[in-house]
Amino acid sequence: MQQLGTLFAALLGLAFGSFLNVVLVRFPEDESLSTPRSHCRNCAHTLAWWENLPVLSWIILRARCRQCQTPISIRYPLIELTIGILWAWVWIKFSQPLFADDTFTTPHQLTNALLQLIGHALFAWLLVALAALDAEYFWLPDWFTLPGIVLGYAVTIALAWTRNPGHHPFDWSAEAWPPFVELLAPAAVVLVIRLAYWLVRRKEGMGLGDAKLMAMLGAWLGLIGALECFALAVFGATAAAFLSLAASAIRRDKAETREWAKAPLPLGTFLCIAALSEIFYPDWPWELWTRWTM
Numbered sequence: 039m040q041q042l043g044t045l046f047a048a049l050l051g052l053a054f055g056s057f058l059n060v061v062l063v064r065f066p067e068d069e070s071l072s073t074p075r076s077h078c079r080n081c082a083h084t085l086a087w088w089e090n091l092p093v094l095s096w097i098i099l100r101a102r103c104r105q106c107q108t109p110i111s112i113r114y115p116l117i118e119l120t121i122g123i124l125w126a127w128v129w130i131k132f133s134q135p136l137f138a139d140d141t142f143t144t145p146h147q148l149t150n151a152l153l154q155l156i157g158h159a160l161f162a163w164l165l166v167a168l169a170a171l172d173a174e175y176f177w178l179p180d181w182f183t184l185p186g187i188v189l190g191y192a193v194t195i196a197l198a199w200t201r202n203p204g205h206h207p208f209d210w211s212a213e214a215w216p217p218f219v220e221l222l223a224p225a226a227v228v229l230v231i232r233l234a235y236w237l238v239r240r241k242e243g244m245g246l247g248d249a250k251l252m253a254m255l256g257a258w259l260g261l262i263g264a265l266e267c268f269a270l271a272v273f274g275a276t277a278a279a280f281l282s283l284a285a286s287a288i289r290r291d292k293a294e295t296r297e298w299a300k301a302p303l304p305l306g307t308f309l310c311i312a313a314l315s316e317i318f319y320p321d322w323p324w325e326l327w328t329r330w331t332m
Contacts, residue, residue, distance in 0.1 A: 040137055044126050047159075051125030052092035054163060055118035062117070062170050066177070081106035092118040117170065124162040127318055132158060150200035157193040158317055161186070161258050165310040168251065172306035178247030183254050190257030191217055217257065224264035225253035244305065251306050255313050263316050270315070270323065271308035279303060 063079070064071055076085045083105035089095050096115045103110060132154040135147065164186045171177050194217040228249040235243030255264040315322060 040130075040133060043133055044129050047129035048122045048126035051122035051159075052118050054125070055121030055166075056090070056092045058121060058163065058167055058170075059114050059117050061167065062113075062174075065179075065181075066171070066175055078103045078105060078108065080108040092122070113170075117166065120166055121163060124166070124314070125159050128155060128158045128162060131318060146200040150197060153193055153196055153200065157189070157197075157258075160189065162314060162317065164254075165313050169307045169310035172247075172304040172310070176245075176302060176304055178245070178251050178306045180247075180250065183247065183250040186254040187221060187250070187257050190254060191221060194257060194260075217260075220261040220264075221253045221256035223261050224256035224268065225249045227265070227268065228252050248305055248309070251309055255309065259313065259316050263320065266320070266323065267309055267312035267316055270312035271305055274308040274312070275303045275305055278308075 060071055060076065074084070076090050077083055078085070080103060083103060085095075089099065089104060091098075093115045096110060096112075099110065101110045101112065102108065132151065135151045164182055168178055168182050168186075171179065171182075195214055198217070228244055232242065232244045232246075232249070235241075252264055252268065255267050259267065
């Protein structure tokens with residue numbers, strides 16, 4: 039049964055990954071997500087049902103439009119596969135209590151497991167969407183971060199209530215206040231860094247979108263989890279910058295090196311990748327550090 043659930047989660051993830059591709063293509067252009075039907079962006083050829091299958095259509099069509107032979111970006115199957123794998127992983131990680139014979143003595147425990155499954159699946163979907171948008175457009179739209187904050191805050195409170203069913207679900211002091219602080223604090227860290235950079239350089243170093251994304255991570259992962267993501271993202275972005283500069287230096291392309299030195303980095307993309315690792319394996323940085331230092 040659990041294996042069938044994993045397969046279903048993966049297939050559902052592929053479908054939602056296909057929808058995410060529509061969002062990533064149309065949303066930045068301020069186009070409707072529902073009309074017109076899926077079509078080639080080059081020749082406007084309306085796709086038949088078999089041309090719109092996640093991953094399979096890209097393979098069947100050999101990554102080209104059937105009508106005009108324009109290449110189809112590999113981003114489409116990669117996004118679909120990413121969501122499919124992540125949703126299958128969410129099922130594997132959070133569905134185990136559903137199959138334990140002696141687990142559910144109360145409805146609160148069942149509610150907790152379902153919240154974990156649905157909540158983390160939506161969280162992973164949002165993270166992939168934001169990572170892709172920031173990588174391509176340096177854009178972390180409010181349409182994703184603000185609902186992500188509200189949803190994460192609501193799920194966190196609901197999970198706390200299912201673990202302490204004696205508390206009233208809207209008891210601010212017991213359940214609602216601590217998560218609220220934990221979503222504000224990570225955003226405040228980014229805002230302080232942003233202000234300090236502006237005072238020194240008189241220009242923006244980090245966008246407000248990064249602060250909202252950090253609030254979203256705080257809502258889902260708590261203060262410590264969000265700060266861990268921030269540290270990993272800064273480390274990852276710095277490593278990527280050094281590798282790119284080193285590659286330019288090896289090619290002895292001084293103009294490219296100067297351009298890379300001035301180019302902004304999509305910190306939001308690195309934050310989202312770090313957050314995904316925090317969902318599935320939150321202790322890996324500490325375990326790696328322990329192995330290195332022992």
